[in-house]
Amino acid sequence: MARKLRIRVDHNVCVGNAMCETFAPHVFQLNANRQSEAVNPEGDTEEKILEAAENCPVSAIFVEDTETGERLFP
Amino acid sequence: MITAAINDDLFTREVTNDPYTYFGRLREEDPVHWNELYDLWVITRHDDLVWLTRHHELFSSEVLKRDPRPPYPQVDAADLGLYEYVRDFSSDQFIQHDRPEHLEMRKVIHGYFTPRSMEAWRPMVQSAITDLLDAAEEKGHMDVMADFATPLPVLVIAQMMGVPLADRPYIRELAKKLLAGGQGAPDRLRTQTEGMRGMLEYLSPLVAERIDNPGDDFVSVVASGEKRGIFTRHQVLVNCSLLLLAGHETTINLLCNGTLAFIRHPEQWALFKQDPAGWAKRATEECLRYDPPVKSIQRIAAQNVELRDKVLHKDDRLRWFISSANRDPEVFTHPETFDITRDPNPHVSFGSGVHHCLGATLARLEGQEAFKALAERFPSLHVETEELEYQPSMTFRSLKALPVAW
Numbered sequence: 001m002a003r004k005l006r007i008r009v010d011h012n013v014c015v016g017n018a019m020c021e022t023f024a025p026h027v028f029q030l031n032a033n034r035q036s037e038a039v040n041p042e043g044d045t046e047e048k049i050l051e052a053a054e055n056c057p058v059s060a061i062f063v064e065d066t067e068t069g070e071r072l073f074p
Numbered sequence: 075m076i077t078a079a080i081n082d083d084l085f086t087r088e089v090t091n092d093p094y095t096y097f098g099r100l101r102e103e104d105p106v107h108w109n110e111l112y113d114l115w116v117i118t119r120h121d122d123l124v125w126l127t128r129h130h131e132l133f134s135s136e137v138l139k140r141d142p143r144p145p146y147p148q149v150d151a152a153d154l155g156l157y158e159y160v161r162d163f164s165s166d167q168f169i170q171h172d173r174p175e176h177l178e179m180r181k182v183i184h185g186y187f188t189p190r191s192m193e194a195w196r197p198m199v200q201s202a203i204t205d206l207l208d209a210a211e212e213k214g215h216m217d218v219m220a221d222f223a224t225p226l227p228v229l230v231i232a233q234m235m236g237v238p239l240a241d242r243p244y245i246r247e248l249a250k251k252l253l254a255g256g257q258g259a260p261d262r263l264r265t266q267t268e269g270m271r272g273m274l275e276y277l278s279p280l281v282a283e284r285i286d287n288p289g290d291d292f293v294s295v296v297a298s299g300e301k302r303g304i305f306t307r308h309q310v311l312v313n314c315s316l317l318l319l320a321g322h323e324t325t326i327n328l329l330c331n332g333t334l335a336f337i338r339h340p341e342q343w344a345l346f347k348q349d350p351a352g353w354a355k356r357a358t359e360e361c362l363r364y365d366p367p368v369k370s371i372q373r374i375a376a377q378n379v380e381l382r383d384k385v386l387h388k389d390d391r392l393r394w395f396i397s398s399a400n401r402d403p404e405v406f407t408h409p410e411t412f413d414i415t416r417d418p419n420p421h422v423s424f425g426s427g428v429h430h431c432l433g434a435t436l437a438r439l440e441g442q443e444a445f446k447a448l449a450e451r452f453p454s455l456h457v458e459t460e461e462l463e464y465q466p467s468m469t470f471r472s473l474k475a476l477p478v479a480w
Contacts, residue, residue, distance in 0.1 A: 016127075016428070022181070034427065056188075057188070057435065074190075
């Protein structure tokens with residue numbers, strides 16, 4: 001079974017480039033301010049989520065394993 | 075009317091040399107200003123800029139394709155035919171597209187510029203800086219523009235694109251011709267089209283070769299877009315040309331304007347020198363905010379849009395000014411103060427939204443390493459002239475020269 005992820009988007013940093021929405025569209029969505037929100041951490045595969053984090057041009061996305069607390073990105 | 079006294083000529087020496095006073099006044103008095111002279115909305119507040127950039131569906135980036143008007147300021151009537159060439163060339167740049175095409179095009183090249191992959195270039199940037207500053211040290215003085223700020227990013231982008239290093243002066247010459255397009259001279263279309271033709275001619279054999287034998291260089295990455303049916307060959311060439319140009323002109327300005335800001339604020343320079351490695355990131359952000367490399371970006375209204383008490387009509391031109399947004403007192407405390415400890419620093423020097431600067435991470439990295447090295451090696455840096463001149467451009471904040479000694 002896939003492990004549960006905790007995903008955080010730093011809104012002091014997010015510029016609404018929306019690449020995360022492209023790579024993991026069921027996890028990330030832009031809010032009314034056009035900044036990214038992780039609306040459903042289980043919406044896409046871990047691979048897609050990490051790809052979304054990697055492609056954030058301002059490194060605003062943080063991903064960790066909910067149970068172990070292991071940091072998966074960055 | 076309060077704005078009656080505002081002179082709409084954006085190419086005067088006064089506005090060129092000090093955009094902060096002019097656009098700062100507009101921000102306070104008429105933040106959504108109709109510029110009669112150029113048929114242009116001038117947007118100057120930080121919150122408006124952020125809102126506009128994040129509503130790309132309302133403000134089209136297809137500026138050249140959608141705007142039937144002749145270029146501004148006026149060009150020689152005999153040259154107007156050349157504008158069609160400029161339009162065809164520039165319209166193929168990925169930044170001159172809206173979604174969905176923009177996203178498909180950007181995805182071809184976006185992965186090359188992620189923060190993690192750019193970090194791999196840091197040692198190469200450091201070593202290039204060492205070489206350039208070694209050469210300067212022997213002379214005892216330098217023009218930061220010609221001897222440091224220009225060769226560094228040209229070298230980096232040339233390495234990334236896998237173009238022969240010996241071609242760098244020629245590439246810079248072509249780039250200078252392309253830049254004439256934004257500088258207001260009535261005969262600029264001749265220079266600009268010469269640069270565009272030169273770039274296509276220079277890049278054609280290189281691209282053809284990389285299509286057949288792709289490597290891990292950036293030209294091969296752009297060319298892969300042709301194989302996948304996303305770019306035409308002309309688009310591959312034009313976008314390679316764009317990235318060659320954008321990959322260095324903006325960084326030149328960051329390095330020159332930042333160095334000047336340090337020299338003009340000795341107490342900040344002293345603070346920076348105490349721990350260059352520790353302050354490099356924040357200081358670079360403050361250089362980006364205080365005297366940004368890019369002054370303004372243009373869009374065209376895709377539909378009627380209400381903004382404050384004005385209505386921008388479909389197909390109206392608008393330009394937002396980073397130079398004034400970065401000094402908006404609603405967002406920054408003591409906005410006119412150069413303060414390398416500023417944090418957070420939500421400047422908009424790379425824009426925002428889906429068109430946020432592709433090369434932002436690279437520019438930051440080059441700035442951090444350059445300022446750090448200058449502080450470590452030339453702690454008594456000072457300017458050697460009273461008179462500094464800027465290029466008359468609405469887009470770029472470019473010094474003509476910055477002679478310094480130590």
